[in-house]
Amino acid sequence: MVKRVVLAYSGGLDTSVILKWLQDQYQCEVVTFTADIGQGEELEPARRKAEQLGAREVFIDDLRQEFVRDYVFPMFRANTVYEGEYLLGTSIARPLIAKRMVEIAAEVGADAVAHGATGKGNDQVRFEIGAYALNPDIRVIAPWREWDLNSREKLLAYAEAHQIPIERHGNKSPYSMDANLLHISYEGGILEDPWAEPEESMWRWTTAPEKAPDQPRYIDIQFAHGDPVAIDGEALPPAALLAHLNTLGGEHGIGRLDIVENRYVGMKSRGCYETPGGSILLKAHRALESITLDREVAHLKDELMPRYASIVYNGYWWSPERRALQTLIDQTQRLVTGVVRLKLYKGNCTVVGRRSEESLFDPRIATFEDDAGAYRQQDAEGFIKLNALRLRIEKRLQG
Amino acid sequence: MVKRVVLAYSGGLDTSVILKWLQDQYQCEVVTFTADIGQGEELEPARRKAEQLGAREVFIDDLRQEFVRDYVFPMFRANTVYEGEYLLGTSIARPLIAKRMVEIAAEVGADAVAHGATGKGNDQVRFEIGAYALNPDIRVIAPWREWDLNSREKLLAYAEAHQIPIERHGNKSPYSMDANLLHISYEGGILEDPWAEPEESMWRWTTAPEKAPDQPRYIDIQFAHGDPVAIDGEALPPAALLAHLNTLGGEHGIGRLDIVENRYVGMKSRGCYETPGGSILLKAHRALESITLDREVAHLKDELMPRYASIVYNGYWWSPERRALQTLIDQTQRLVTGVVRLKLYKGNCTVVGRRSEESLFDPRIATFEDDAGAYRQQDAEGFIKLNALRLRIEKRLQG
């Protein structure tokens, strides 16, 4: 019953097989959509391949600016990390892909969308919840949950049988990888043993701390209203800014992560990540908030953050609860404007200075020196006495 | 009306002046109490000095084991950090001091306790709320909030006038410092400018990453029920274990922190901290939890942590709300047993492996390879469909 389907197409083997399989299986037309979100691959080969394999129409969009500006930065305003560690590099790209798939489906009159994510992972959830939220009547086809090509051998056999070109490079990675402007991720292979340390050769974006320069690099990041806008005084648009930080961070071995995380579908999985620019931004943003945000607002954000992170991780970017939280988060960022200085050195990203016109750090009050009466120490007595009152009553009455 | 007071006595200038001042001002007897919580100073000089200055009785207690076992470790079970960064090294020592002060007051029949914390900081709150919670009828004397010796000059003049020995070392630190087995802290001096980077010479416990060994060090930390019990297979009691990690971490430049934090009394202040062993433990504990804790339990802990951290930071260790949260936290740690391997290198502390008899990481299910039916990919469709249902209805009905 499907007439036309929009396929999120990477140009790789899996989605190429899907492109063919959809035409076969559903007797439908396939429109491919390939997004440049900074994964660092040339996309023109994908166009040719899609055309070759019978795509009715081919969309290739440069979404890098939008990705960083409207997805990565809003998420970073919340200092978002999932389970204390993960910067959500994969999660944050999915809602944008879902949105464009649904938009293209409307443009080309498609009645379905399809993707190449497996039935075990989080990405299927993120794609599909996003798609359903934006178009409740869209149909989603997830071939990995439907077909019987459930091994590499069968996939290759299908590809050969259907003249799908297979790139056989010598150095095929043993890992399942995903990359965009925010990060690159690795799963599978020896990582399936949580006791196994990944070999150095796995990491692609960052120099090993051991090989990083012996000289530290100092950088100043300027923020306006919660978002980074300039590095070392040079204003940069979002995508270029993040790319520049990726370069700097990568050089200095910053942003490697090796964790076991809890997937939304109910299992634990091991993942390794490189997020050089994001790791720097997270440190810097929190440091700027430390002088510009009120204590209770900062604490409120800290308590809400894990929930916001789960919402993004689980694929609910296009949900009303994410929007409600975002409204709160954005409101707190009005005065998060200023500069943070960081030192990058062999894997370390250290905050060494922060300043802001909006700073709430009042040295006249905080000083260890004579404060000329700015703070009356005697006030502390009543403060403590009343804060302790309930505890004193309890000790007396409940012992 | 005070007859006898127990003074938390460090042996330094400030508390020596207080020892004298209390006798003068209140015409009372002073019993001193000096705790060894791993601050790394000899305490016998404090005894002699206290006796010399007229202390009626002198208590010197080695509280190191108790400190780490009953305060540091329970707090670490919650992965506690204040405002995303601070490991609460100073905060966690205060409730123990308060408890011993109150106990000694009961032993010696004192009607008051006194301390040398200023009226601007958090420590006065922590000491006093602790004391009031444990003995609601105790009187607290906080000389810094009462006297007029509010400058270094006046303090020195008072000391000279009362024959209080003043140690004049050449290398007197320009910083206000506090140390115990968990950390050493620095405040004041140039740190009062949040844009100023502290000079390298400030740091006392850790080698600069730049000077740390070129060879990484791998260590295995064994945990039982949430607490670390052995390093590289060698069982160690709590204090020795933490001390050993301080040595290892310090050598490799691990655990430096430079932040602006929000004090309970309402101001922002800059602090620098070295917490080498604690920083390692935090990483290791979280990594072990990542394979042994249920997802929802881990998330619950993450959402409660900021509140727990504020409770400790603000001095409410001896409160019923801390106890209630601790009960939950401790209950979750029953199966947090296993080993974490870490790599220490020039300021970096990286998890490279984790294993446990209680591991919930099930490679048969998580695998990218054929899972022999352990997981049915088709289940994901219904999972996604029902999770998306409310969003689809909303899009249809509210647009």
Next chain:
Amino acid sequence: MVKRVVLAYSGGLDTSVILKWLQDQYQCEVVTFTADIGQGEELEPARRKAEQLGAREVFIDDLRQEFVRDYVFPMFRANTVYEGEYLLGTSIARPLIAKRMVEIAAEVGADAVAHGATGKGNDQVRFEIGAYALNPDIRVIAPWREWDLNSREKLLAYAEAHQIPIERHGNKSPYSMDANLLHISYEGGILEDPWAEPEESMWRWTTAPEKAPDQPRYIDIQFAHGDPVAIDGEALPPAALLAHLNTLGGEHGIGRLDIVENRYVGMKSRGCYETPGGSILLKAHRALESITLDREVAHLKDELMPRYASIVYNGYWWSPERRALQTLIDQTQRLVTGVVRLKLYKGNCTVVGRRSEESLFDPRIATFEDDAGAYRQQDAEGFIKLNALRLRIEKRLQG
């Protein structure tokens, strides 16, 4: 492949059809299990009917005491209400049924369990998540999601074709109902229009406030450690106590509820409930906590309650996160011991007195009269000043 299945059997038409259908469809033996959880029906007819319809074995268990003691009361310790209104009468019975089904399956060597809940509601989730949590290898059969008997007509036709007795009473309720010692619920019929008021005849347990006695009734409920133990001085075991309160509350028109709630499966549904005893207990328990619980502990409980309620509502009773929260909740109840006096009158349940040996209400301090120095009003100045400090600094620096 199913050899023997344990069916949660009510004796009604639906589960009788299922009893037959399972034998037909799966060619398996069926063991029936009927629980008395206070639904107020005779169970012996269910036994005869099950035997008649070919049940291999029939279990009928009186679980009333266990239900109230181990499920209802622990939940009430948290003052649990879902979405601000619903006392979870249906939700809280399901984990007990699931537990017994799994136990019986083990006893009789069954490889599956089956239930009569539909694929639209919450109960399927509660049964099945409970069953899976307690026996991860159990198979669950949910006929309503499998068969094609998806209308009342088809069901009746199947019943006739298979000699299943159909009770044709004149006054068949137009509502879907569920009852146990905690409540009776109504769904469907005219309730599917949220603007329609249910007719008076729908309500079965409670007198209409308009018809309730003109004389108020006062009762005293005694609690020990968070649980009710006596009414008007008479000690009662859990089930009898709740039954007695149902009678009293029902007489006085207490505990009717008419709401639209959010189901876990993603839709909104209208439900009406009568929970006379539970409504009284909730009021009483909170009132006792108001004098025996510390403020911060009470607030912590209030903030965690919605999450606990969702856990129970969604069917996660047998989850580690429910257990962790329960540990905290139970710890807070140690001193929730005392008596609450309530006035029942035409739908109103009003607290008019509360007393406890463990009361933290200290009239010497709270009094408007002279407190003889128990509270020093001057302390409030410092308390306010320091609590306002951050706001003053912000106004000065951020305007």
Next chain:
Amino acid sequence: MVKRVVLAYSGGLDTSVILKWLQDQYQCEVVTFTADIGQGEELEPARRKAEQLGAREVFIDDLRQEFVRDYVFPMFRANTVYEGEYLLGTSIARPLIAKRMVEIAAEVGADAVAHGATGKGNDQVRFEIGAYALNPDIRVIAPWREWDLNSREKLLAYAEAHQIPIERHGNKSPYSMDANLLHISYEGGILEDPWAEPEESMWRWTTAPEKAPDQPRYIDIQFAHGDPVAIDGEALPPAALLAHLNTLGGEHGIGRLDIVENRYVGMKSRGCYETPGGSILLKAHRALESITLDREVAHLKDELMPRYASIVYNGYWWSPERRALQTLIDQTQRLVTGVVRLKLYKGNCTVVGRRSEESLFDPRIATFEDDAGAYRQQDAEGFIKLNALRLRIEKRLQG
């Protein structure tokens, strides 16, 4: 050093004494400010009395509309209740008074503000934190914390000595009361015994349920964007609407409350409240949200509500954390538009219907009848299976 002070003046004995005492004690000019927030007293006598007692200037402001529109309604958008019961009638009026005091101080060039709240209660905190937040340099004078007129006798003596008129009515209430458009409160007297039931004569606004009409009254409340705008089809401005609901609710005995609450200053206190209109609004608003709000948004609001309530109760209306939460709350109210029908009868306020153009209640999906495929019951299997997955793995691996 105080030249001119703005006094929150009620016209009663206490603030009249303060008006005189301030002139005596501080040798300063006093400007009085009396707000009409619906307390139901004539204010012109206050003007004459103030002039008589030497007020330099007299401000009398009708703040009723502003009070309900900008304080009560925003708070009700959050379904705010403190400690599960209290509708915050006193708390919500204080920030408005504080704001006007600070504004008038600026207008008349006053350097201080003064109020008649005691040093034991919450109101001093609310007034002063509000004042400091809006003008960090204002000075606050709280005579009750300063003077020695700490008994009724001394106060009367002072009044006589200074020709302050004392109204001696026969029926002086034994309670300390506070009233505004939202509520009237009672404290003190026999209420200081939490076991004592208040006598019927205490209640001033509501008919006793026993004396309320035998006929129920049905009303329809129309909301727009979260705020009530019309009753029974008649549009009313905020103050008139709340006043009308007070009348209706009062007639039908609705909104009495008798609780023990936890004050911010650390003690428990007994309070009785009548909040007829507010109690109706709370029920109605929640009912409308039940059909117009997304589940996760509603749950988020429920979890944040206790914190919001504490913020208001503790006097932090003018804080950045209240503003941040308000932003979130207001954002959720965009589509909370519709009508709720309620039945008022002898103390009961029951929701009997709710409808909205923005309703998310989809009867086609929720129906017990044939849904024509709107919901696919089979989806529930996968939903349950994956939600149960972590529990199954845990049972297998951790037992």
